[in-house]
Amino acid sequence: MSLEEAIAVCTDLINFNLDEDTVPISSCRGRVAATNVIALGDVPPFDRSRVDGYAVTAQDFHDICSGSAADYEIIGVIAAGGSSVLKLRPGTAVRIMTGAPLPFGAAAVIKQEYAVTTGNKVQLTARLGQKTWCESCGSILKKGQEMNVAGEVLDESIMELLISSGVDKIRVFRRPRVCIISTGTELVMPGQPSSYGHIYNSNFSMLTAKLENEGCEVIQGRGDINDSLADISHEVQKAVNSADLVIITGGASEGDFDLVPAALIKTGCKILCGQLEMKPGTHTTIAAKGSVLVFNLPGNPGGGSILFEVIIAPVLRKLKGMRNFNRAWFNIRLSETYKNHNAVRLFCRGQLIDSINGLEAMPLKRAGRIKGIAPLVLDIAPGKGQKGDIAQALLV
Amino acid sequence: MSLEEAIAVCTDLINFNLDEDTVPISSCRGRVAATNVIALGDVPPFDRSRVDGYAVTAQDFHDICSGSAADYEIIGVIAAGGSSVLKLRPGTAVRIMTGAPLPFGAAAVIKQEYAVTTGNKVQLTARLGQKTWCESCGSILKKGQEMNVAGEVLDESIMELLISSGVDKIRVFRRPRVCIISTGTELVMPGQPSSYGHIYNSNFSMLTAKLENEGCEVIQGRGDINDSLADISHEVQKAVNSADLVIITGGASEGDFDLVPAALIKTGCKILCGQLEMKPGTHTTIAAKGSVLVFNLPGNPGGGSILFEVIIAPVLRKLKGMRNFNRAWFNIRLSETYKNHNAVRLFCRGQLIDSINGLEAMPLKRAGRIKGIAPLVLDIAPGKGQKGDIAQALLV
DSSP: OOHHHHHHHHHHHOOSOOOEEEEEGGGOTTOBBSSOEEOSSOBSSSOEESSSEEEEOHHHHHHHHTTOOOEEEEEEEEOTTOOOOOBOOTTEEEEEOTTOBOOBTOOEEEEGGGEEEETTEEEEOOOTTOOOOEEOTTSSBOTTOEEOOTTOBOOHHHHHHHHHTTOOEEEEEOOOEEEEEEBOTTEEOTTSOOOTTOEEOOHHHHHHHHHHHTTOEEEEOOSOBOSOHHHHHHHHHHHHHHOSEEEEESOOSSSTTOOHHHHHHHTTOEEEESOOSEESOTTOEEEEETTEEEEEEOSSHHHHHHHIIIIIHHHHHHHHTOSOOSOOOEEEEBSSOOOOOSSSEEEEEEEEEEETTEEEEEEESSSOOOOOSEEEEEEEOTTOOOTTOEEEEEEO | OOHHHHHHHHHHHOOSOOOEEEEEGGGOTTOBBSSOEEOSSOBSSSOEESSSEEEEOHHHHHHHHTTOOOEEEEEEEEOTTOOOOOBOOTTEEEEEOTTOBOOBTOOEEEEGGGEEEETTEEEEOOOTTOOOOEEOTTSSBOTTOEEOOTTOBOOHHHHHHHHHTTOOEEEEEOOOEEEEEEBOTTEEOTTSOOOTTOEEOOHHHHHHHHHHHTTOEEEEOOSOBOSOHHHHHHHHHHHHHHOSEEEEESOOSSSTTOOHHHHHHHTTOEEEESOOSEESOTTOEEEEETTEEEEEEOSSHHHHHHHIIIIIHHHHHHHHTOSOOSOOOEEEEBSSOOOOOSSSEEEEEEEEEEETTEEEEEEESSSOOOOOSEEEEEEEOTTOOOTTOEEEEEEO
16 A cells, blocks of 8 residues: 555545534634634724824825825824724824724824924925835734634734734644554663663654644653564454554564564454555554544654654654644755665655755754754655655655 | 844853753643753664565675576565564575564665565565665664754754664753733733723733744733833832742833833833834833843734734844744745835734745735735845835745
8 A cells, every 4th residue: 555545545434523622712722613713802902003103184194195294283192002082184194003903084103214203293205106114904814704723723923813813722633632652562661771682662752742743642652572472462452442542563574573563463452554655564454433533653763753753743743633744845956875686665864954955954864963954754756866856745 | 233233242141041940752742852862872773674584695686687587595584573583695585574683694685575485495586776775773863862953943853863873861951931911901811801991901912823833831920000100110120029020911102001011111121123114013012120121012903913923023032041942934926905004114024825826925904814825924124115125024
């Protein structure tokens, strides 16, 4: 099965939405909006000045721009946060601050840099076609207008708009609960004593980091399950009962002790995918128990990390309720050769770099730390991977 | 003062390190390592197989690669997590699983795809130059080796290496405490009733989001301080007493009620920068009270958000203890015209997009939501900004 087919099989199965919560606007960052939101007020909520200066009438603004500079009588001052009963008439001006409401009759504000005051008189100048520096009530958003945010991750720019329109709480989808478990008789958890033949489980920290980044609630199951069908089945059963999605690392290959696929069947899971046409991840098994998806990743954190980004992340995004769950892959030239000699697509880590040829991707053959602009995952087609070849890339 | 000069003035002042904490390795993500770390064990901790297959001696491996395929006697099985007293002799093979320790005398593993078993015999084939699929003890990291991580943000790849080497806790710098306050008589906090001339403070959610993203502890000071010198000075005094860095939004321009610079002087702060040669942010004031830096940003969240990314973020990274605190700016072609008619550099939001000409940056003239690969901040030189011109960009 191709990567794209596997994503489609999984996302098609997610034909439901998680429960909803109502959260204060100040703590909604990273959550997915469950509904569109109606603006409670106009943004801005009144006609206001965008600069510090002098408000004038439409006729006077026209005259000033035409070059007939004249003295205007200052009839008052309006500060931001102030309100005013001042009425502008031709020949008068009101001193006004950035963000302050315009006085009645105002059509434009002349910036203070173009004003010379003498007592209560001000001489104003402007060039033809000068901006009015006024912002109309509701010009950004109108009261009652529906903001099309359902299924979007609430980031700071959406939050800013919601807050400005008077919204102080919002309906969001519950965070997905994701259970992680690791199998392998060789595994020891960090902080525990280790003996010959054993290694520390470094998958939990990698997966926890990625899951938290995706806004999930992480349930850490057992990280040192022995290669025993009974033990694995027991932990899988517990995991599918407690989580919306389960990730199992290890036991995924075709060795004599790679028992996860058998444990999935024993637990009553339906196998959706037994093999992926890609490296790493050829032996990735994807299964489902009811609506709970189960992913069996390689025990090697390097491979597991790539599979998380390319297949689990879009599935999780659908589960979270995101309208656009597909990731933004883009084309990029390779700065160095990493030849794909396989018959299937090769995925690897990379770095976005700034070269004399523009932005390029440097493939990383080993887990190493190379300074670049940003980390990538690269998708190199069979036979491709020469320096200068185009690969597909994902910012991670 | 240029942006770069302002960053240098601030970072030169940070000639100290925050206190250190010791944290469990599982909860160090995003923190900055305070010291280098010594590997407690070899990675991998023993000679191991990278595949499922059959371990053989060096002589037999040579013969197999040379095409003289023969039958080998299977003298045992080693699973991952197992240990073994098996000794390979020429003519014998040991069934071995991925991650299992190699038996004594083994020099290579033949993948199971190239093995045909009959009873306790196995016929093995390989081509010339075949990899050995063995990984030597300590080939990734040696016990006692110093990992050069001081001043680095602990991400999942560093955590993986530390965990693999047996490290279970690490010294990190304390998170910087950043206090945010907003001035402006027009401001009302979300959830509070608003009246004519007032607007909701949307700076707190924007700054809190960005500061949490940088791993800071956020102290929310008052978000609706009146434009009064006494009130502002009082809140600034409280903020510099409680935080490592202070951000004040509003009151930064040259209007009659823009009192923050005066309040900074009244509070005994030293003004480091009174004006920046850039837009937005011309009226940015930077001051210091002892070692506490204070930034006065524009009240407009659009401008404040850009200034945070270009000037506060690198300063915060130095304060956090990061060795490389400068951000990774890169060159990119503009996909659309956004002409800079100013005499100073123009900064704006943008989106990284995949065009037929390769990766390009689309400048965003207003706060809008455009789907692209990733959000950017763009730095457009005076007179530049035509479609096809090169700008400087930052992934944010």
